[in-house]
Amino acid sequence: MIDLLDYNFILFFFEDIFLQGGDGGIFSFMNQGRQALGSDDPIVKGVILSLFGVTGFGIILNVFNSLVRKKMVDQVKLKRIMKETRAWQKERMAAMRAKDQAKVAELGKKSSYMNKMSMEMMQMNMRPMMITFVPLILIFYLVLPQLFSYTVALSPIPLNVIPGDMFQLTCTAEQAADVDHVCTEENALYLWAWYFLSSISFSGIIMKITKTSMNLS
Numbered sequence: 001m002i003d004l005l006d007y008n009f010i011l012f013f014f015e016d017i018f019l020q021g022g023d024g025g026i027f028s029f030m031n032q033g034r035q036a037l038g039s040d041d042p043i044v045k046g047v048i049l050s051l052f053g054v055t056g057f058g059i060i061l062n063v064f065n066s067l068v069r070k071k072m073v074d075q076v077k078l079k080r081i082m083k084e085t086r087a088w089q090k091e092r093m094a095a096m097r098a099k100d101q102a103k104v105a106e107l108g109k110k111s112s113y114m115n116k117m118s119m120e121m122m123q124m125n126m127r128p129m130m131i132t133f134v135p136l137i138l139i140f141y142l143v144l145p146q147l148f149s150y151t152v153a154l155s156p157i158p159l160n161v162i163p164g165d166m167f168q169l170t171c172t173a174e175q176a177a178d179v180d181h182v183c184t185e186e187n188a189l190y191l192w193a194w195y196f197l198s199s200i201s202f203s204g205i206i207m208k209i210t211k212t213s214m215n216l217s
Helices: 007-016 047-072 075-097 101-108 111-126 129-147 173-177 191-209
Strands: 151-154 188-190
Touching (some): 047 129, 188 191
16 A cells, blocks of 8 residues: 555665666666676775675665655654554455445545545655655765775675575675676675665664654554
């Protein structure tokens, strides 16, 4: 449902779905044909510095994101709409499971109003994205690749749980054995993957601190 979508998820989707260069990413022209974001001769050298550096960028950009959201979105109104629409959906689903047609018909009369509320909530969530999307993308594709190498951390296990090559988080043994590939070690995490994971990890904490969380509890 629209009202259950956190706009941060939408932002993460646009930031991270087209990351691989060369044969798939829409920004592959920025990567000079290589298969992952990063530099052959990065300004920040060393795995330890890189993993903390990328994590720092993830935290800073999340804070920026949350502050813009806090400034532009009426949190009280947003949570009121969320609470109202979720309560209606819960009540409607309960009536449908109980096959209470009279209750379903009664709640159905509010469908237009609830759809209007859901649309307003989506617009409120998307408004900050109009400001944050462009700078975040520019930093991600123009700044980070110059600062850091292609892989910035090591994982004890492979993290490529999604089939296919589009959403690889860690290097495979075959990639590490290929002298022409950006991977130098098996299970090394790509720059974008570490940024993605660190951003996801700190997003909820930062949203709670800035009081922009979508959680009603």
